Amino acid sequence: MKIMVAIKRVVDYAVKIRVKSDKSGVETQNVKMSMNPFCEIALEEALRIKEAGMASEVVAVTMGLKQCVDTLRTGLAMGADRGIHVETGGPLYPLSVAKLLRALVEVEKPGLLILGKQAIDDDCNQTGQMVAGLLNWPQGTFASKVVLDKEKQVVTVDREVDGGLETLCLDLPAVITTDLRLNQPRYATLPNIMKAKSKAIKKFSPEDLNVEIKSDIEEVQVTEPPKRKAGVILSSVDELIDKLKNEARVI
Amino acid sequence: ISTLVLAEHEGGAIKPQSVSAVKAAKSLSNDNPISLLLAGSGSALHEAAANAASCDPSVSEVLVADSDEFSHPLAEPWKGGYSHVITASGSFGKNILPRAAALLDVSPITDVIEISDPHLFVRPIYAGNALCTVRYTGAGPCLLTVRSTSFPVPSILANSKSNEAPITQVDLSTFGEDSVGKSRYVKHTSQDTERPDLGNARVVVTGGRALKSAENFKMIEKLAEKLAAAVGATRAAVDAGYVPNDLQVGQTGKIVAPELYMAFGVSGAIQHLAGMRDSKVIVAVNKDAEAPIFQVADYGLVGDIFEVIPELLEKLPETK
Numbered sequence: 248m249k250i251m252v253a254i255k256r257v258v259d260y261a262v263k264i265r266v267k268s269d270k271s272g273v274e275t276q277n278v279k280m281s282m283n284p285f286c287e288i289a290l291e292e293a294l295r296i297k298e299a300g301m302a303s304e305v306v307a308v309t310m311g312l313k314q315c316v317d318t319l320r321t322g323l324a325m326g327a328d329r330g331i332h333v334e335t336g337g338p339l340y341p342l343s344v345a346k347l348l349r350a351l352v353e354v355e356k357p358g359l360l361i362l363g364k365q366a367i368d369d370d371c372n373q374t375g376q377m378v379a380g381l382l383n384w385p386q387g388t389f390a391s392k393v394v395l396d397k398e399k400q401v402v403t404v405d406r407e408v409d410g411g412l413e414t415l416c417l418d419l420p421a422v423i424t425t426d427l428r429l430n431q432p433r434y435a436t437l438p439n440i441m442k443a444k445s446k447a448i449k450k451f452s453p454e455d456l457n458v459e460i461k462s463d464i465e466e467v468q469v470t471e472p473p474k475r476k477a478g479v480i481l482s483s484v485d486e487l488i489d490k491l492k493n494e495a496r497v498i
Numbered sequence: 499i500s501t502l503v504l505a506e507h508e509g510g511a512i513k514p515q516s517v518s519a520v521k522a523a524k525s526l527s528n529d530n531p532i533s534l535l536l537a538g539s540g541s542a543l544h545e546a547a548a549n550a551a552s553c554d555p556s557v558s559e560v561l562v563a564d565s566d567e568f569s570h571p572l573a574e575p576w577k578g579g580y581s582h583v584i585t586a587s588g589s590f591g592k593n594i595l596p597r598a599a600a601l602l603d604v605s606p607i608t609d610v611i612e613i614s615d616p617h618l619f620v621r622p623i624y625a626g627n628a629l630c631t632v633r634y635t636g637a638g639p640c641l642l643t644v645r646s647t648s649f650p651v652p653s654i655l656a657n658s659k660s661n662e663a664p665i666t667q668v669d670l671s672t673f674g675e676d677s678v679g680k681s682r683y684v685k686h687t688s689q690d691t692e693r694p695d696l697g698n699a700r701v702v703v704t705g706g707r708a709l710k711s712a713e714n715f716k717m718i719e720k721l722a723e724k725l726a727a728a729v730g731a732t733r734a735a736v737d738a739g740y741v742p743n744d745l746q747v748g749q750t751g752k753i754v755a756p757e758l759y760m761a762f763g764v765s766g767a768i769q770h771l772a773g774m775r776d777s778k779v780i781v782a783v784n785k786d787a788e789a790p791i792f793q794v795a796d797y798g799l800v801g802d803i804f805e806v807i808p809e810l811l812e813k814l815p816e817t818k
Contacts, residue, residue: 263768264624273628341596342605369623369630370749371608372592377600385681388593391743403684408589409697409752411688411744418680427733427750428743463636464605467618470629475775478796480787484809487781490797495779497701497758498725498815 248358248397248419249304250293252327253348254286256311256318257368270468273368282318285363287325287432288425292393293361294326295430301395304328306355310347311339316448323443324435330448331355335460343453343460345377350456352382357420359402364389364424375424385417388424499527499616502561504585504594505534510545512536512553514698515586518646520554523584525613525649532556533580535668537563551663554651560665580639582616587643587753588697599641606641607632611648616640625749626772646697647755647776696745699728701758702777704747707734708763708784708803715740717807718762724814730754732770748773763803766791783807 258264258273259281265274282290293305307327309315312334319330333347352360360382365372379386387393387404391412394403406413407426435443453460481487491498501523505516516534523532534550534557536543547562583598585591587609599606612620617634619642634640696702703725705718715735722729730747731740747754749772759777764770766782766789774780775794782795783806792798799806 258624260769264627266628273624340605342600342603345600365750367625367749370625373596373599373606373608376593376596380597380600386593386597387681389589406589407743408686409744410695411686413686414684416682416684421680428737462605463634463638464607465633465635467631467633469623470631472622472626472629472775475780475794477793478780478798480792480798480800482799484799484806484813487797487799488810488813491758491779491781492815495758495796497779 248302249306249355250296250302250359250361251306251308251348251352251355251357252286252290252293252322253344253360253362253374254290254307254309254318254322255283255363255366255368256280256309256315257283257366260284260367266469266471270470272466272469280314280318282321283363283366283368284432285365285367285425285427287363288427288429289361289363289423290322290325290327291430291432292390292423292425293359294433296359296393296395297326301397302359306331306357308333308348308351310344311335319448320443321435323446323448324440325433326439327446329446331451332448333451333453333456335453337460338462338466339460340462340464341371341373341377343458343462344374345381346458347453347456348374348378349381350458351451352378354456358400359395359419359421359423360384361423361425364426375422379422382420382422384420384422385415386422386424387415387417389426390423391426391428393423393429499529499581500531500579501526501533501582501584502580503532503534504583504591505536505550506586506588506590507536507538507543507546507550510542510549512546512550513586514651515588515646516550517553517651518649519584519586519644520557521649521651522610522613522642522644523582524554524556526582526616530556531558533559533561534663535561535563537565539564547665551665557663560663561668562665563668583639583641585643586646588646591643595641595643602638602641604636604638604641605634606643607634608643610642610644622772625769626775627768645753647753650755693722694726694728696728696730696747696752696754699754699756701725701727701760702730702747702754702756702774703727703760703762704730704732704764704774705735705740705762706732706764707738709735709740712740714804717811721760721807721811721814724811724816725758725760727758727760728754728756730774732764732767761791761795762807764791765789766794
């Protein structure tokens with residue numbers, strides 16, 4: 248069984264982002280870019296399944312600008328067997344990504360498609376559910392535990408839901424989106440980084456996959472959120488209780 | 499304009515988040531018939547439907563889909579030709595809505611915090627460090643998940659029995675996907691629910707890594723009990739295993755906006771602030787005077803939480 252993992256290149260999670268003064272977006276020039284943390288978790292999970300002898304190959308796929316290849320190389324250095332890059336120009340919204348993924352699934356025929364539950368740039372949390380719908384596959388979103396049963400061709404997924412955990416059993420092929428606590432992704436070692444340079448990356452254009460990139464949403468502007476101003480520093484618990492009681496009137 | 503609100507229910511009542519979704523639907527337009535869709539099975543569903551029918555005077559219709567199959571995402575909301583479909587941004591709505599949107603070939607809009615006009619929405623990006631205004635330009639219905647904290651409802655629901663919307667049974671089985679049956683519900687493990695729900699509590703008491711152990715974290719729980727508050731935690735505290743993960747407040751956890759948010763030993767990482775910055779009153783106690791949490795706190799106390807919390811426990815008045 249093949250596992251396909253989708254990965255996204257985003258502004259590194261540790262970067263303090265800056266909104267452009269013309270409100271056209273967030274500054275991404277000369278900013279450190281990395282693999283979306285949830286995608287790292289997705290890839291790690293795929294690698295662990297393969298290492299446990301339950302999968303034959305891990306294929307990492309990405310979509311977007313030319314530079315996304317760098318992120319794909321990181322994925323190959325972590326251990327993915329090969330990569331696919333669908334190169335696109337302009338903005339790419341989840342619906343288009345889901346359609347491109349569906350097309351790639353039809354080419355590669357994986358038994359499992361694993362994605363991060365959301366990207367930390369647009370915080371959409373949509374792509375996995377959308378591609379599952381398009382493929383008519385069952386979905387296990389926000390996974391914190393994944394147990395594959397190769398014999399029965401099912402996967403059991405613990406999902407992080409409001410107020411607890413939900414356990415689902417899905418027939419393969421299936422879509423899984425990963426939550427933070429699923430695993431601790433590995434770092435790419437130097438020898439593996441070197442090895443990754445010779446791994447194959449196949450390029451596609453949206454036209455090759457018969458997917459038309461169009462969008463039904465338009466970003467009007469990006470602004471800074473209202474700033475909360477710092478309040479006062481108090482000197483004692485008594486003063487705090489007094490303020491909460493008599494000034495804020497919340498207790 | 500007409501709106502379908504996909505509602506969640508539990509124990510025979512509509513969830514407060516879904517009432518917030520109705521509130522959001524109302525802000526689309528004054529002239530907006532709102533239908534509520536509840537899916538599930540059995541008597542609890544019908545109790546919830548009756549409850550939903552009177553949850554807000556602007557609800558014009560309640561649709562009930564009663565079937566054993568509804569543990570899995572449905573993809574039927576276009577039924578009836580609604581212009582908008584809204585659900586609350588919880589794990590329920592986020593699981594379902596994008597799937598439905600893909601099948602409708604439209605782009606859904608996640609985490610709406612403001613509705614400027616029926617097709618213009620504001621949503622946070624980059625963990626709330628920027629706000630993006632998006633216009634929906636598609637021809638199909640507009641699918642939204644809304645942050646319930648941005649559309650607050652009065653805590654006591656107006657029980658206006660006089661204004662009850664009609665309840666209609668709908669059969670959605672004809673819309674069934676082939677994938678029904680490919681996923682099976684196994685179980686749900688829930689944490690003890692004696693305390694108020696984190697997402698809707700009036701007061702939230704949160705502990706960070708500085709608590710140092712699960713044992714010490716019990717102090718936070720005691721304090722929460724005294725204040726009739728929900729307990730929250732930072733990602734660091736969750737990762738360290740002090741508390742279960744569904745208590746995590748932040749970008750990737752719960753988004754809360756209580757009247758009072760008290761943070762103990764929380765440094766204030768941007769991912770955490772993203773989850774609580776809309777709280778009305780923020781109290782921070784930390785021994786590091788430089789901790790970023792103090793930049794958003796209304797009341798700060800620089801001190802050792804192991805001294806402050808016991809003192810608070812002793813001096814705080816009992817909540818009635």
